[in-house]
Amino acid sequence: MSAVSTFAFSLFAFYVWITASVSAHVVVDQVTAPAGVNTFLSFRVLHGCNGSPTIGLRILLPPGVDYVVPQYKSGWKFSTQVPNPDENQTEIFWSGGSIPPDMYDRFEIETRLMGDINSVLHFKAVQDCKQGEIRYVDIPEQRSLPWETPDPAPSLRLVSPD
Numbered sequence: 001m002s003a004v005s006t007f008a009f010s011l012f013a014f015y016v017w018i019t020a021s022v023s024a025h026v027v028v029d030q031v032t033a034p035a036g037v038n039t040f041l042s043f044r045v046l047h048g049c050n051g052s053p054t055i056g057l058r059i060l061l062p063p064g065v066d067y068v069v070p071q072y073k074s075g076w077k078f079s080t081q082v083p084n085p086d087e088n089q090t091e092i093f094w095s096g097g098s099i100p101p102d103m104y105d106r107f108e109i110e111t112r113l114m115g116d117i118n119s120v121l122h123f124k125a126v127q128d129c130k131q132g133e134i135r136y137v138d139i140p141e142q143r144s145l146p147w148e149t150p151d152p153a154p155s156l157r158l159v160s161p162d
Helices: 003-023
Strands: 026-028 032-034 038-045 054-060 068-070 077-081 091-099 105-112 120-122 124-129 133-136 155-159
Touching (some): 068 091
Parallel strands (some): 032 155
Antiparallel strands (some): 038 105, 054 124, 068 105, 120 155
């Protein structure tokens, strides 16, 4: 990898990290993932909804995900559904547990992500709380600054599996 490519990758990773840190409250811990091979993703819920505990998390996986297997999470139930078979997307749900509003937790899956190398995948997320919900479904414009997208969907970039 050339010095310019390494710098560009580092700049992109920093952008994804700062976007997640400044704007979002549900993030995917990884900034990149290999295309076409099994990988583990960790979604972090950083706090509750305006003082209300988190009682569920929904993630809409990008098109082309071959499969998804959740890590066991004590006190939580996991389910999947295909909201629209024509769009080739799966929605995953965790429910039945509770995260205090001033604490964070992780929800992990094993999956295989398909797509073009260097493409950015967005995982639209909905954080269900005892009182209300927060929807992290906004897709940032290509040239927008991190703070210009109020509730960005968690995202990562596909890289070569080599």
